[in-house]
Amino acid sequence: MPKETFIKLKEEKQKQIREAFLREFAIKTYDEASISMVVKQLGIAKGSVYQYFEDKLDLFMYLVNESVAVKSKYTAVLKRENYPDFWAYFSDLYEYGFQFDQENPLNSHFLHNLTQNLNSPSIKHFYNELLSQVITGFEKLAEYEVENGLFRSDVPVKTLGFFLYKLGSSIQEQLEISGIINPKESIQKGLPVYFGKKDELMQVVADYIKLAKPAFNKN
Template sequence: MPKDTFHNLPEEKKEKITNAFLREFAIHPYDKASLSSVVKSLGIAKGSVYQYFDDKLDLFTYLIEECSAVKMKYVGQLKRENFNDFWGYFRSLYSEGVKFDLENPLESHFLHSLADNLNSPSVKGLYDEMLTNIIAGFEQMAKHEVELGLFRDDIPIKTIGFILYKNGRAINEQMEVTGHINPKESIKKGKPVYEGKVDQLMETVDNYIKILQRALDKEST
């Protein structure tokens, strides 16, 4: 976590430092991200970073927590009980995710590149921990739907949870492979990941929902 020296900085300076490192980690994988180039662009001494954070990993963890907190302001307001089925809820998570992206492009780019960042050898332990927690969250979603009698109960909950997790990844990957989005270019231009591509994203989400409904809904078996 940031040291008091960072918390005591003026808000404008904290935001400037945070944004500079968000951009660096959004463009480069963790092991290739350069603290030196960032502090040079900021016009501060490299040693200043270690006055604010214990090390590079401490800084990176702070950025994850900050970006996740901002996104939660969007998706966290959604409650499953307010939807007739899981898929309406699932779709709305993406709708709110788009709002987050359009209004917070730097934070969105950072989270969009997080999987690639976490594949860096230096942060494998963090990757394993976060992946376990993320999949556990999807498993809890699956368990809830099975208990409601809406998802099939002949498929292990762990399998359903993993399917939901992987499909979330696949949607983003398809958008990149098909050329609908190009995060490496949009971050350089300071633009949101999905600017001008929201309709294509939601169409892709709807297509995945059709497949998942057939595979997982109890009434479809």
């Protein structure tokens, strides 16, 4: 958590510091990211950062929490009970996620690169902990569908949840490997991750739904 000295900064100054470090962690891994380089760009003393945060990890986790909170403002308005089935809800998560990306490109780039950051040797121990939390969230989604008789019940909820998690990560991975998105190039240009690629994104989502729906849904 940021120290009181950071909280007391003017919002514009907080934003300047936050965006500079979001960009640094979005283009590099955690171990590669340089506080010295960022403070030089900002024109502030390196010691200032440690007046605002306990250490590099404290700063990084602040950015994680901030970025997740910003994205949640977009996706939290979606309520599963307002949809006829899970897959309409799943599709809308990407619609609203796209809006988040367009309006908050640095937060989006940071989250896009989060797995790479967490795989850095010095914080590798956090990876399984955070991944477990994410997968638990998908398990709860699957459990809701099973309890309401919409997903098959002959497969454990843990397996259904992990499959849903891999479904989401595979969509992102395919888009990047196929060259539909190029995060390294787009952040250099100051563009969102999915800039101009909404149709391609939603088509891939629709294709994955076609494949997943028969596998998950109760016959």
